[in-house]
Amino acid sequence: MTEILIKNGFVFDPVQGINGDKKDIAIKDGVIVESVSSAAKVIDASGMTVMAGGVDIHSHVAGAKVNVGRNFRPEDKLQAVYEPARGVRHMAGGNSVPTVFKTAYKYADMGYTTVMEAAMPPLYARHTHEEMRDTPIIDQAALPLFGNNWFILEYLKNGEMDNATAYISWLLRSTKGYGIKCVNPGGTEAWAWGLNCMTINDPVPYFEITPKEIVAGLIAANEALHLPHSLHLHGNNLGNPGNYQTTLDTLKIAEGFKPNNTFGRDQVLHHTHIQFHSYGGTTWADFESKGAEVMDYINKNPQLTCDIGFVTLDETTTMTGDGPFEYHLTALNHLKWANTDVEVECGSGIVPYVYSKDIYVCGVQWSIGLEMALLAKDHMRCYLTTDHPNAGPFTRYPRVMKWLMSEKARDEVFASMKSEDKVRDRSTLGGIDRELTLYEIAMMTRAGTAKALGFGGKLGGLVPGMQADVAVYPYNPETESDPEQIEWAFSNAKYLIKSGEVIINDSEIVSNGNKQTYWVDVKTKASTQVEHDLSEMFRKYYTVSERNYEVEEKSFMKNPNVIAIDATL
C-alpha cells in the first residue's frame, strides 16, 4: 500500500497531548506509523490544521425513518443545490435529510471518517444496513433500540439478567448492531396505546416496569456484556419545559455502576442530545435553561458522557424513536407527521421543524446547547452533535465550532434575534466569555467520541498504530482571526485520508474509499429460556419468521468489521 507523509501541519491530537505543534504525520499500510520511506506521497500541510478523522457519536443518517424523512419531504431537496455527478461523485441532494451520497460527501468535506447511526429499529435493521452499504467513504455502525423491546421489558421486570444479556447478544448478532440504544424507555411502548412515560417512575402499560428499572437494567447488562460502548440513552420527557428534573433523575441511575470493558471506555452511561433534556420552566411562556444545573452534575460524575444536540437555527426534519414526542411536536407546529410503531420492539416519528431565530423558544434552545458546551469541564466527555437532523443538519458542525470558538460570532447571532433580551435572559450564555480551542474541539469531535464508543485505541487520534484517518483543514491557527474562516475551513477539508487512502485531494473528493461497517459479536452463556421465548415470539407475535430475521453479512454489509467479545469469561 502507498505511504503518505503529511508535513508541517499544526497538529491537534488530545490523545497524545499534542496541541498545535508543527509535526509530520506518517502513514503506511492504512495505519499511522513513526516514519515512512522517501517514496511516500508528500502532502504539504504548511499553515494548515491537522487532526484525526472526525468520529460522530450520534447521527441519524441511515435507515427506515431517515428514508421516510427523505421521501416525505420533496421540498427539502429545493433547500440546497442538488449537486450533479462529478468524477467519482454521484448526484447528491437533500438539505436536512441528504441522500446517502451527499451524507458521505459532506461528512468527508468536514473531515469526518466514522459515523454512528444512532437508532436502528431491529425489524428494519436490513434497511439500515442497505443504506450504510450504499453510503460511500465513511465507516459506520448502528445502535439497535432496546428500551421498549418486549423481551427486555419482561426479562428486566423479572430480574432475569442472564436472559437479558443472552437476548441482547442474539439481537446484536441478528441485526449486526454495535451497542445498546435506549430511546424514551417504556414511553414508546406506551405510545403504542397513545400514552407516554413522562418521568422515570411512570410504569409502562401492561408490562408494569418503570423507565428507571429499564435504564438500570440496560446499564447492568451492557457492563455484563463488556461492550465497547456504554448504554446510549435518550431519556424520558424530551423537549418539554421543566424536564431537567427528569434528566437529573435519569443520570443518577448510573451512580454506582462501574465500566467493565477492555476498550478503554470509562463511562457507563452516554446521555445523548442533552440540550433537549435541560429545560426549566413550566410552560413555553416561562421556558428557561437549566443547562448549567445539568452540566454541573455531568462535570462531577465521571461515569457519564454526553453529546449536546446543538440547535443550529435552521429548517430541518426531526426524527426519533421517541414516537410520542413527535406527536406532541406536530400538535405544536401543525406540520406533516409520520409515525411507525414497530411490532414487539419500538417505534418512531418524523416531523419537519423550522427553528427560527425570531422565535424566542428556538433562540433559547440555541443558547442552551452552547451554554452547556462552554460550561463543560472535560470535553473528552462532552461532544459536538446536532442530533442530526433533529436540532439541525450535521453540515452545520463547522458553524457550531465557530460559535463555540468565538464570543463575537455568538454575539452576532444574539444581535440578529427579534427577542434578543428575552433570549439572553433565559440562559447564562450571554455572560460566558469562554472560547473553546481547537484542542478542545478535537476532543469533542474525535478523541472523546472515539473513546466513548470504544474505538479509543484505533480511532480519534494520530498515535502510531492507529487507523490512518487524517483530516487536513485550510486553517492557520496562528494567524487566523476571522471566526467565519473557522466555519469555512472545517466545511472544506483540503485533504482527507481514510484507512490510509486519499479521499480528498486538494479539496476534491477523488475516491469513494473502502468503507467499513462495525458490529459487535458478543458470546454469552446459552439460554434455553431465550431460545424458547424467541421461537414463541416469532411464531405468535412477529410477522416475519425467525429464519428470515437475521441480517446476512454477505448481502447487506460492505467490509464488515466484527468486534468479537467473550462475555462468558
Add this chain to the structure above:
Amino acid sequence: MTKLVTDIICPFCGTLCDDIEVEVSDDGKQILKVMNACAIGAEKFLHAQSPDRIVRPRMKQEDGSWKEVTYDEAAQYTAKILCDAKKPLMYGWSSTSCEAQATGHMIAELVGGIVDNTATVCHGPSLIAVHDVGIPSCTLGEVKNRADRVIFWGCNPAHAHPRHMSRYSIFSRGFFTTKGSKSRKVIVVDPRPTDTASVADYHVQVEQGRDYELLDAMRVALQEGPLPETVAGVPKEKIYELARLLKSGRFVTIFFGMGVTHSLGKNHNIDIAIALTSDLNKYTKAAIIPMRGHYNVTGSGQVLGWQFGFPFCVDLSRGFARYNPGESSANDLLMRGEVDASFVIGSDPGSHFPFKSVKKIHDLPSVCIDPHMTPTVAVSKCHVPVALVGIEIGGSCYRMDNVPIESRKVVDPPAGMLTDGEFLELVLAEVKRIKGVAA
C-alpha cells in the same frame, strides 16, 4: 427423495408472506409443490416451471418475428438506445430486487434517465399525499397484536392480497387480540359488495367517487360537528355511529387500496384519510397502511429515496434529480411525447397503461426485461428474459409496511439464463464504455 424448503418469501404481492414451503426435486431443479401460499402465489412458483419459458434474449425483426440474440448483444442494444436517447424512460422496478434496482439507477444516472415505478399507476397518489400530510403508520404485526378496529377502504384483500386477513388484519390472533376476529370490529368502505365486505361487521356503501366527501364528514363527525343529512349516499346518523365506533377502539387501523388511489381526487382521498387517522390519535391510537401491490414496489421507492431523495417519478435528465408527478410520471411523459426511449423492467405497462402510452412504447426504441411473454414484450423491440427474483435468485424486498425481507432462491434458473441484476451489470458496463467512464 424430495426436499422441503421452508421460510420462503412469496414474490407476488406486497403482503410478502415469508412462510411459504416448497417441495423441490432431489436435484434441486424442479418445484413440485407449494404450500401455505395463496392460489396466486402458488401459481407464480409453479409457472416458473413452465416448459415454454423463453430462455434467451430476442430482437424483433422488421417482419415482426423474433430473432434470438445473446445477452451481450441485448446489453449492447439496451446500452445504445439509452445512450442515444436524450431522455429515456426507465420504468417498472416493482418485481425485482433492491440490488437490481440500485444497479439500474446507476445506469439511469449515467444516461440521464427517468426512473419511475409502478406506484405511478398504483399507490403514487398515496406517496403524494404523504408528502402533504405525512403518515401515522405501523408494522403489520402491530395490527395483528393490537388492532381492535380495522377499516378496509377501497380495497378488497380477499382477492388482491388473499392472505392479508388471516396473517395480519382480521383473523390473526395477537398478543392483545387473543380472540382473533372476535377481538376486532371490521369495517369495509366500498361501493361494491365485495368478498371482504361479506366478512366485515359493517359495510359502508359509499357513492362511487365520493370518498373524499365521506372522509371529510368523518372528520367533522369525530368532533361531533354539524353534517348534511346524507354524505356520499350515507346517512349522517351512520357517519356519527362510525366515528364513535372508531373513537371507542384502542387501536384503529385503516387499510386502503386502488379504490381510493385511482378514483376522483386520487391523492386527496388518501390525504384526507391520513388526516382522519391523525385526528383519531387525539382520542385513541390509529394507524394507516397502503395495500401496496407488487411485492417490491415499496423497495423501489426506498432505494430511490436513499439514492436520490424521491420515491418515484425521478427525473435525472438534467444531471441532478428532479421530481414532480404530473410531469415526470411515466404516463404523462409517454402521452405528452417527452421521452425518446423506453426501458421496462419488472412490470407490465402493456397491460396497465392507457392505449396511448402503450402505442408510444411501440413507436420508441424499446427494451423489456421480463421473465415472461407479456403485452409489453409484444410492443417492445428487444425482450430480455431473466431469472425470477424470489424463486431463482434471492434479493432484498420491502413489504407494504416497509419491512425489509430478504427473498430466497429456491431453484436454479434455466441453464444459461441471467438474473436481471447480472444483465443490468452488463448494460452498466457497456454504458460506461460508451460514455468513457472508468469501470
Add this chain to the structure above:
Amino acid sequence: MNTVTITITKQPELFIEAECFTPDAIAGKTAEQIAELPVHIGRTTEKVGDYFTVEGNAGETAADTKLVVAGDLTRVKYIGSKMSAGEVVINGDADMYVGAWMTGGKITANGSIGHFAATSMAGGEIVVNGNAGNYLAASYRGDWRGMSGGKITVNGNVGSDCGTFMLGGEIIVGGNIDVHVMTHADGGRIVILGNAKSRLGGQASRGEMYVFGTVDVMMPGYAYARDEELEVCGTKAVFAVYHGDLGERHPTRKGETVYAKLYLKK
C-alpha cells in the same frame, strides 16, 4: 423599457426547458448574447438560437426589460419562472411552469398555459387570456408554503388543484374551475366567476372562495353561516357564506375561531 422578442422557429422533438426566458436572465444582454443562452432538451444543452430568433436588446435590469415570447410554445417550459421584475408577454400557448416561483413583475399570456403555473408564487401579476392547467398556484410537492402573494387572473377555465396550500394573494377565474380548489389553504382568496365542480376548500383552515356560478357537490365540512351583501369584482350581490372545513384544525383570533369561507352568489 427595452423589448426583446423571442420567436420559436423550430419545434423540438422533445420539450425545451427554458429557465432563461425571464427578464432577470436576459437583463443587460444583447440579442446575440441571448441567442447564446442555454436551453435544455433532456440531457442535452442547446442554445436559444437553435430554436428561436431573438430580436432586440434587453434593458440594463430586469425591471427595464420586457420579454415577448411568440409562436407555438406548447413544448416550452419555465417561461417567466422565478422572475422578480419586468414583463413577459406570451403570444401563443405555453407549457408547464409559467411564472412558477415568481416573486415580482408581470406575465401576460395571450393564450393558454400548462400545468404547475405560478407554483408557490410570492409576488407579481399573471394575466392569462386563455385557460390555465392543473395545479395553478399550488405549492411544490410536499411544501406547506404555497402561493403567498401576487395576483393571477385567468379569463378562461382553470384545471384541478388550484391554490393548494395557498397562504395569500388572489386568483380570479373568469371561466369554470375543476375539482380541488384551495385544498389545505391557510389564507388567500379565489374568485370563480363561472362554475365549480366539487371539493372547494377541502382541509382548508383559512382563506376565501367566491363562486358566482354553480357548485356541483358541496363539501360536507362546510356549514351555512349567514347571507352577506358584498361587492366582488365589481359586482354587488348577496352571497351565502359557509364556514369550513369543520373537520380541520382552526386558529383562533381574539377568542373567535377563524374559518375558511365559501361565498356562494345567490
